[in-house]
Amino acid sequence: MSSNVIIKIENVKKTYTKSQALRGVSFVMNEGEEYLIRGASGSGKSTLLYLLGGLDRPTEGRVIVNQNNLVDLSDEDLALYRNRYVGFVFQFHFLLSSMNCMDNILLPARLGGVESDEVVVRAKNLAKLLNVEHCLEKYPYELSGGEQQRINIIRALSLKPKLLLCDEPTGNLDSENSHKVIQLLRTLAKEFGATLVVVTHDPQIAQSFSNQLVMKDGLLITQ
Ligand SMILES: Nc1ncnc2c1ncn2[C@@H]1O[C@H](COP(=O)(O)OP(=O)(O)OP(=O)(O)O)[C@@H](O)[C@H]1O
Numbered sequence: 597m598s599s600n601v602i603i604k605i606e607n608v609k610k611t612y613t614k615s616q617a618l619r620g621v622s623f624v625m626n627e628g629e630e631y632l633i634r635g636a637s638g639s640g641k642s643t644l645l646y647l648l649g650g651l652d653r654p655t656e657g658r659v660i661v662n663q664n665n666l667v668d669l670s671d672e673d674l675a676l677y678r679n680r681y682v683g684f685v686f687q688f689h690f691l692l693s694s695m696n697c698m699d700n701i702l703l704p705a706r707l708g709g710v711e712s713d714e715v716v717v718r719a720k721n722l723a724k725l726l727n728v729e730h731c732l733e734k735y736p737y738e739l740s741g742g743e744q745q746r747i748n749i750i751r752a753l754s755l756k757p758k759l760l761l762c763d764e765p766t767g768n769l770d771s772e773n774s775h776k777v778i779q780l781l782r783t784l785a786k787e788f789g790a791t792l793v794v795v796t797h798d799p800q801i802a803q804s805f806s807n808q809l810v811m812k813d814g815l816l817i818t819q
Pocket residue numbers: 612613614615616617635636637638639640641642643644
């Protein structure tokens with residue numbers, strides 16, 4: 597396994613009008629490894645994922661990914677970073693209700709101008725693996741929460757991201773599908789050489805990660 601540092605978070609703070617979500621967080625992550633972030637509700641886990649994914653900017657500090665400080669990127673370059681580099685599997689899976697699931701999955705490739713047969717074939721193969729092949733032509737509102745979650749995962753993986761950020765990725769799934777989804781995320785992260793970062797409250801999933809970041813009140817208490 598590679599031990600190249602790919603992510604460096606340096607004294608990151610994030611302040612909202614009424615709360616300080618992150619109060620000076622620093623850590624490094626190695627390329628291709630798996631990390632679990634845990635901690636009580638409100639401790640800052642999702643805020644940290646948002647900053648890693650370039651969905652928001654810190655109030656202070658540096659978020660360095662692949663030697664680029666995301667804080668210095670223009671909005672346009674940050675959007676490109678999100679599209680090409682990051683896969684998001686979030687608790688609330690923003691599938692667009694106006695298009696069917698296959699079109700939802702292909703959306704990042706279309707927006708990035710990189711749609712190809714390879715992306716379509718990967719989507720179909722992943723749908724088979726996750727038992728949602730029958731959902732591809734359907735609209736999101738015709739699917740159960742768990743099926744929508746799996747479509748969301750396929751979309752996140754569609755462009756072989758180098759950084760895979762997952763916030764409660766198994767939130768809507770039964771234990772059999774939860775196990776399957778985590779194994780799949782791990783297998784594909786390895787295949788793509790991606791760094792995998794998972795936030796979860798599920799103790800069974802949490803204990804299977806050797807790299808654990810524990811958050812408390814906006815601070816990292818262990819790495
Ligand atoms: N957009 C926002 N505006 C204002 N406050 C926010 C915003 N997002 C998060 N917060 C606050 O920042 C703190 C950290 O929130 P965050 O969502 O990062 O916690 P979390 O550890 O992911 O919690 P949970 O496990 O419940 O999802 C909380 O006090 C929350 O209320």
